[in-house]
Structure formats: C-alpha cells, structure tokens
Amino acid sequence: MSDLDQVRRTIAEHPQTLDDGDVDRYVALFVDDARLTAGITEYVGTNAIRGFIKGYFDGQGPGRQTRHLFGNSVIDFDGQQAKSISDVMVFARDNDEAWALTTLTRHHDTLVRSGDRWLFAAKEIRRR
Amino acid sequence: MSDEDKIRQLLATYVQKTDDFDARGKSDLFAEDAKYYPASGEVVGREAIYNTVASRVAAQPKDLHTKHMCGNSVISISGETAEAATDYVVYRQVGADAWQIAQIGRYYDRFVRSGDTWLFTENRPVKLGP
Numbered sequence: 651m652s653d654l655d656q657v658r659r660t661i662a663e664h665p666q667t668l669d670d671g672d673v674d675r676y677v678a679l680f681v682d683d684a685r686l687t688a689g690i691t692e693y694v695g696t697n698a699i700r701g702f703i704k705g706y707f708d709g710q711g712p713g714r715q716t717r718h719l720f721g722n723s724v725i726d727f728d729g730q731q732a733k734s735i736s737d738v739m740v741f742a743r744d745n746d747e748a749w750a751l752t753t754l755t756r757h758h759d760t761l762v763r764s765g766d767r768w769l770f771a772a773k774e775i776r777r778r
Numbered sequence: 779m780s781d782e783d784k785i786r787q788l789l790a791t792y793v794q795k796t797d798d799f800d801a802r803g804k805s806d807l808f809a810e811d812a813k814y815y816p817a818s819g820e821v822v823g824r825e826a827i828y829n830t831v832a833s834r835v836a837a838q839p840k841d842l843h844t845k846h847m848c849g850n851s852v853i854s855i856s857g858e859t860a861e862a863a864t865d866y867v868v869y870r871q872v873g874a875d876a877w878q879i880a881q882i883g884r885y886y887d888r889f890v891r892s893g894d895t896w897l898f899t900e901n902r903p904v905k906l907g908p
Binding site for chain 2: 651652654655658659662663665666669715717718719720721739741743745746748749750751
C-alpha cells in the first residue's frame, strides 16, 4: 500500500472509531506524544487523548448515534510527515428521531510514519 | 491507479448507479456469484441481484430522487481479494419536497480482482440505529 493510501486509511479509520465509540482503536491512531486540539483545549500524549475521547463518549446519552463523514481531504507530503486538511459533516440523532446535520468542522492533521502505518502526530479540530 | 483507488472508484460508481436507478449498471458491478444483502434479505448471483434491484426501482414513486454520499472507506487488500468498510448517508426527495436524510449507515463489502478492475463479491449495507 502506498504512503498516500496509508494516510487515507488512517484518516478514514478515525471517524469510524469515533462513531463506534471505540476508545482503544481511537487512541491507537495517535503516536505517543501526539497533540490533539479541540477548540481552545490541547491534549498532549495518548493518556490525555484517551481521557478526552472517553469523556466525549461518556457525555453522550445511551440512544445517541453519530456519523462523522470526512471529505475534501487535501493531503501533502513534506519530508517525513504528511499534512492533511479535511472537511467534516457531523450527523446525529437520539433513538429513532430524524437525522440532523449538527456540526461542520475542518480537521488539520499531521501524520508521521510509525512502523508500517501512518499515525496522527497532531490533530486540530476547528469549527466552521 | 492503485488498487485502493480502483476500489474507491468502484464504490463511487456503485452509489451513482444506485441513484440513477440503473439496475443493469449496478448489477454489472457484482461478480457472477456475488452476494447482496438489501433489507429484504440475502440475494445470490448477479442476475438475481439485477432482478431484485429492477423490481425495487419499478415499485418506487416515479418522482423519487435519492443521493448516496460515501466517505471514510477503510480498505484492506489481500492479493486477489479485498474488503472495505465505508460510511454512507442517503438523502431522499419526492417530487419538489425538501430533501431529507433518509438513512445513515455503513457498507461492509468484499471484492475480487477481475482483470484490470475489481468487482463486488459481497455488499452488505448496515443502517445505523433502529
């Protein structure tokens, strides 16, 4: 698999782990000293990122369903790292209510090679 | 074009044929002995898939429009076969009514290499929620 396809795969796995509520698979997409910025808060290292995502999942009601659909990914390689900017549509509903488009965001990502994979070294989630 | 790109193109063609209500074009994307899992249950074989899709198209309102948008494809290739998990959102409009989100889910698909391209051997849409 090419480096570009590996990067695309990691970018695609991220929303699926998020929507599946899978803490371990979510954290495994980041290198140990990764930085995750959500709004004005920065989480440094996988322990902090684990706490962030666990809190996000714990804050959702039992009937909550979400779907983060990524698109428009612009991916550039810069030496040993890849930079990616992706637009995201977030859909959500409770139980069997009608689906609604709840949030539009843009993710600014930096990925680095880690073994045979590319993982997030930095992720910044911007609302827009 | 990489194998991953060919599979992404197959997935995009699949949803475009679906929204075009093109039963023949859609069924031609499946291998001869492929399995398809619509809400009504398992369908085996390209011709049976064609008949299932054509029957559904014939029964739907004439002024129905749909748009399937896909993303987040996680693709794994192993030699001559591959599998992918792909998220989808389906929008639906009847006549001049407002578009609505009809369904959200994930396709769990399997593929086989066929010459210079890839075909579905299994297509399983799983909708999210009740």
